[in-house]
Amino acid sequence: MTDDRKFLRLRVIAPLLILLFAIFLLPGASLYYSYSGGKSCTKCHEIWQPYRDWHESAHRNIACSECHGDVLTLDAGFHLKNIRQLAAHLRGKIPEQVRLKTDDVLQIEKRCAKCHREEYASWSAGPHSATYAKIFLSSDHNQKTLLMDDCFRCHSMHFQGSIRDLVTPVNKQGPWRLIDSRLADQPAIPCLTCHQLHRHGDPLSRPQTKPDDAGPHEEIARPSLALFDRREQDYVSLDRLPLPQMYEGTRLVKISPDQRQALCYQCHAPEANAQIGSGDDRTPIGVHEGLSCFACHEKHGQTTRASCSTCHPQLSNCGINVETMDTTFKSVKSPHNVHAVKCIDCHTKGVPKRKAGL
Amino acid sequence: MQPTLRLNRRAFLQAALTAAAAAGAGVACSRNGSPWRFFTLDQARTLASMVDQIIPPDQDAGAVWAGVVNYIDRQLCGPYQALQETYRYGLGAVDQTSQSNYGKVFADLQSHQQIELLHRLEEGKAPSGAWKQLSSAEFFGYVVDHTMQGFYGDPRHGGNREGVSWKMLNLPYPPIRGRVRSDLSKPRSG
Amino acid sequence: MSLKHVNAVIVGSGAGGGVVAKELAEAGRSVVLLERGKWFTPFDERKDDLRNQRTCVLGNAFGPDERNPRVYVDASGHEHVISPTHGAYSNNAACVGGGTLSYGAMAWRFMERDFHLRSTYGAVDGSTLDDWPITYADLEPYYEKAEWEIGVSGDDSNNIFRAPRKRPLPMPPLPPTREHQILNPAARRLGLHPFDIPMLRNSVPYNVACEVDAKCGTHNTVIPKAIETGNCELRCECIVREILTSDSGRAAGVAYYDSDGRLQEQSADVVVVSCAAIESARLLLNSTSRLFPNGLGNRYDWVGRNLQGHAYTGAIGLFDHETYDDLGPGASIAVCDFNHGNLGFVSGGMLANEFIRLPYQFASRTAAGIPRWGAGHKDFVRRYYRSSISVMGPMQEMPVFDSRVQVDPKVKDHWGIPVARLSGHRHQNDLLGTNFMSAKAEAWLKEAGAATVIRSGPISLDGPSGGQHQAGTCRMGNDPKTSVVDKYCRVHEVDNLYVIDGSVHPNNGGFNPVLTIMAIAYYASANLVKTRKGMGAT
Structure with a gap:
């Protein structure tokens, strides 16, 4: 056979094979997967463990394809990745643990919104939905503080690479740009930062009517709450995360036992000396000492709007409208900052005795 | 999460082993019909009994x-x-030594017998012909060191x-662990 | 295949090579910097208790890997082919930055007497101890340059034994740890002179540093600067086979295997060898030719001789109260009262509290009186992990002619290059000194209130020294018959070949040697730039 004919045959046969593959194999695979309820996925044993975890998780009724994408997609990248993984598998290069790549995390992110619309909208409106561009290209920040790998611990912990793989140049002069510009408008703290989807738990059921007062049996933390730890590339579940012992000088500060705060403390963390207000710590002291972060901050949006009125003026000691009495309560530098304000700050001549009944 | 102390020692060992084996299932480097x-399975059972004497469960x-x-295993x-x-x-030699001394495999011994035997292995005084290719002290040294690594090392x-x-x-x-913040001069809203 | 000719090719991008690259590139010389390892990011090798420079039970995080064996000859003359995780391998990180990527980053200046030990103490039996051809004063400006360019924090003003410095350190010390607060008053009560250890670590914003903006090495300071000039090309994963020489006996360049395993030749006006004591000696010895049948610089059989490191010694104290506060890096306070002037032996070393011990390191430590396993061991670890302080120090070793690096006649590495063969023994003085220092560490810990103190056992004199502090194999000296390089680090017999790393130290101080290696690199580079004007500017 001449080279020409060989080439011709290749030109005809190759597209034909691809076509056949697309018409028969892909839908077949899709059917196969959905028919077996995900079990067939585990035939390839890299994903045996995630499958097992998913099967016991709150998301057990959601099919693999809902989050990981369906094989019928026209996205070439999806198929290429699968083919690469298949090739690696056939060559015996079997990873000890399968992990999501930066792109996978962002893909899944969007699919969360299909069901969790309210939460997603709230998060989207809040500060935790900040994009890569907003966090890493802020010249205000970058001129004063050098970008470093430790930034990833709290911002874009799922990014698979080093700071020099994300931003260039790594200096204080700039101008800075993202090496992969597609990340610019992607969220740097996605759902999968604080939620582990394959974690053991019961499916969410929404009661028709919310009880007026939350009794001791009401669930306050979903089983999915967990921190994605970049160092181990794995989740640490909420019950294992530490709550700190905080100090004001030498005084041990009382903090709320609300375990959900352990997630907040991982990033809104004090310096090693555990002093109130050091580093990024926002532990309340003074009149608000002992309150949980969630007493005021909405969990997905972090908004505090109307949070004062949740408790005030009923519990207020002076009956003044606390939201307007001092407009500096939001400023960290103000002595009246809501996290630190004390009775003595206003009652400079001495704190009056509590009236009975308040 | 703490191990359930209500289970007796052997039942607990069995349960924990099964769970651990399930977690590690899959990436086999030998085909022996074991998880x-x-x-x-026998080797894992013997090793499990050894390492749980090296670092025994207590309040932790x-x-x-x-x-x-x-x-x-990994x-x-x-x-x-x-x-x-x-x-x-x-591991074969440990069971052989155990058989010839107590008439049982290592995992089936009483706890104090296991400790006694391990001390003899450590000192190279295990009276058995089982240790011809390898000294019991050397093998025990490996197991102790690897147990410390597996218990105190990184979960990954x-x-x-x-x-x-x-x-x-x-x-x-x-x-x-927070960072010492450089002053970004703009007050941030709390 | 030959590549574009350059002014200088530097082999090795560690403490020495990184500095030389920057100095030459900034002076307008074209430079190729060859590195056998990779340029690691903090994401490549995430912190790991079982894979790091100090604990490599699951491998060396920063290389070298299994493709790089060595041969070790034990005290009874038996040869062992060993891998880089073996204790006798004397591993040093093989990557951009070399040891400075993974080091503890203590930034010591040697003391004045360290440069003329022979004149101070006289000849030492069984040792090749000799004075340096340079003095502390020659290096002082370059110590200062290293401190300010790479970045050192600390405060040694209470160290009355220190050599005079013209300029203070650029950064204040790190905040004192709890161990510091316990050890400081105890040392003062004993009449010692404790102070904050100088460290190549940012205590305030200073240089671009590591993952958490703390530790500075050459890979994140001078090497990026060298590349920024546009005159320096860094090539990673390049394994240099030999230094090529011309018919007239000058260095012509190097032959190396690139990252794809292809043999390349890089010609240059000047060749600089900065591979650390073992690999630098190996490269010179592997570069044989008609004119240099025993290897380069080895006419008098001095290349590879006098391999040194540090005999580490001290004590660990167990306390009734917590001593741990998780403030990195742990090491914080030191004394230099025992570096010199001790009775009964030559020199000595500094003593400092140790870096934070990882749980596996603590648990796998064995000592008489501590159960090795079982419930007793678990109790011990649980009780004392947060209630112990370790004080250790590096003893200045006496150079021994028979402690040496050779190239093995049989064993070759993955690229077919003969590997380093390590043999020899330590000097008796090392044993006397370490026993003395352990006793001093014990006394310090007792004074600090330790309920129990466990001293390091006596060191073994078998086998050569080395380790991360390896030094001495290409001694600096004025006499070509008893040294390898001259006072400017130039190989005596090849006028365009330099060795710039710890290899040139005639003795290695009672200190971590990195700042001295950096200072010598600045010093030698300054001379190189000044004297080699012929080397065309780009």
């Missing part, structure tokens, strides 16, 4: 619960590949499940 990568979890068998298919024969031979290698040893040492993981 482990390298060990046979022991080596088996922490996944030390899984750790060793390393024998990785960086410790060269020690496969040592483990195969050594298959042991120290849920960071249990770090928690025992009051080193909560991940640590709460």
Whole structure:
């Protein structure tokens, strides 16, 4: 056979094979997967463990394809990745643990919104939905503080690479740009930062009517709450995360036992000396000492709007409208900052005795 | 999460082992019909009894619960590949020694008998013809060292499940560690 | 295949090579910097208790890997082919930055007497101890340059034994740890002179540093600067086979295997060898030719001789109260009261509290009186992990002619290059000194209130020294018959070949040697730039 004919045959046969593959194999695979309820996925044993975890998780009724994408997609990248993984598998290069790549995390992110619309909208409106561009290209920040790998611990912990793989140049002069510009408008703290989807738990059921007062049996933390730890590339579940012992000088500060705060403390963390207000710590002291972060901050949006009125003026000691009495309560530098304000700050001549009944 | 202390020791060992084996299932480097990568079920059972005497469960979890068998199993298919024969031979010899001294395999011995036998292995005084290719002291040395690694090392290698040893040492993981903030001059809203 | 000719090719991008690259590139010389390892990021090798420079039970995080064996000859003459995780391998990180990527980053200046030990103490039996051809004063400006360019924090003003410095350190010390607060008053009560250890670590914003903006090495300071000039090309994963020589006996360049395993030749006006004591000696010895049948610089059989490191010694104290506060890096306070002037032996070393011990390191430590396993061992670890302080120090070793690096006649590495063969023994003085220092560490810990103190056992004199502090194999001296390089680090017999790393130290101080290696690199580079004007500017 001449080279020409060989080439011709290749030109005809190759597209034909691809076509056949697309018409028969892909839908077949899709059917196969959905028919077996995900079990067939585990035939390839890299994903045996995630499958097992998913099967016991709150998301057990959601099919693999809902989050990981369906094989019928026209996205070439999806198929290429699968083919690469298949090739690696056939060559015996079997990873000890399968992990999501930066792109996978962002893909899944969007699919969360299909069901969790309210939460997603709230998060989207809040500060935790900040994009890569907003966090890493802020010249205000970058001129004063050098970008470093430790930034990833709290911002874009799922990014698979080093700071020099994300931003260039790594200096204080700039101008800075993202090496992969597609990340610019992607969220740097996605759902999968604080939620582990394959974690053991019961499916969410929404009661028709919310009880007026939350009794001791009401669930306050979903089983999915967990921190994605970049160092181990794995989740640490909420019950294992530490709550700190905080100090004001030498005084041990009382903090709320609300375990959900352990997630907040991982990033809104004090310096090693555990002093109130050091580093990024926002532990309340003074009149608000002992309150949980969630007493005021909405969990997905972090908004505090109307949070004062949740408790005030009923519990207020002076009956003044606390939201307007001092407009500096939001400023960290103000002595009246809501996290630190004390009775003595206003009652400079001495704190009056509590009236009975308040 | 603490091991359930209501279970008796042997039942607990069995349960923990099964869980650990299930967690490690899959990436086998030998085909022996076992859920482990390298060990046979019997080998894993013997090793489990040894490592749980080296770091026994008390108010804190022991080596088996922490996944030390899984750790060793995994390393024998990785960086410790060269020690496969040592483990195969050594674990067989432990059971042989146990059989000839007590008439039972190691895992079926009473706890105090296990400790007694391990001391003799450590001192190289195990009276048995089982240790011709390898000294019992050398093998025991490997097991002790690898147990310490699996219990106190990073969870990413298959042991120290849920960071249990770090928690025992009051080193909560991940640590709460903020940064010294450089002044960004703009006051941030609280 | 030959590549574009350059002014200088530098082999090795560690403490020495990184500095030389920057100095030459900034002076307008074209430079190729060859590195056998990779340029690691903090994401490549995430912190790991079982894979790091100090604990490599599951491998060396920063290389070298299994493709790089060595031969070790034990005290009874038996040869062992060993891998880089073996204790006798004397591993040093093989990557951009070399040891400075993974080091503890203590930034010591040697003391004045360290440069003329022979004149101070006289000849030492069984040792090749000799004075340096340079003095502390020659290096002082370059110590200062290293401190300010790479970045050192600390405060040694209470160290009355220190050599005079013209300029203070650029950064204040790190905040004192709890161990510091316990050890400081105890040392003062004993009449010692404790102070904050100088460290190549940012205590305030200073240089671009590591993952957490703390530790500075050459890979994140001078090497990026060298590349920024546009005159320096860094090539990673390049394994240099030999230094090529011309018919006239000058260095012509190097032959190396690139990252794809292809043999390349890089010609240059000047060749600089900065591979650390073992690999630098190996490269010179592997570069044989008609004119240099025993290897380069080895006419008098001095290349590879006098391999040194540090005999580490001290004690660990167990306390009734917590001593741990998780403030990195742990090491914080030191004394230099025992570096010199001790009775009964030559020199000595500094003593400092140790870096934070990882749980596995603590648990796998064995000592008489501590159960090795079982319930007793678990109790011990649980009780004392947060209630112990370790004080250790590096003893200045006496150079021994028979402690040496050779190239093995049989064993070759993955690229077919003969590997380093390590043999020899330590000097008796090392044993006397370490026993003395352990006793001093014990006394310090007892004074600090330790309920129990466990001293390091006596060191073994078998086998050569080395380790991360390896030094001495290409001694600096004025006499070509008893040294390898001259006072400017130039190989005596090849006028365009330099060795710039710890190899040139005639003795290695009672200190971590990195700042001295950096200072010598600045010093030698300054001379190189000044004297080699012929080397065309780009």
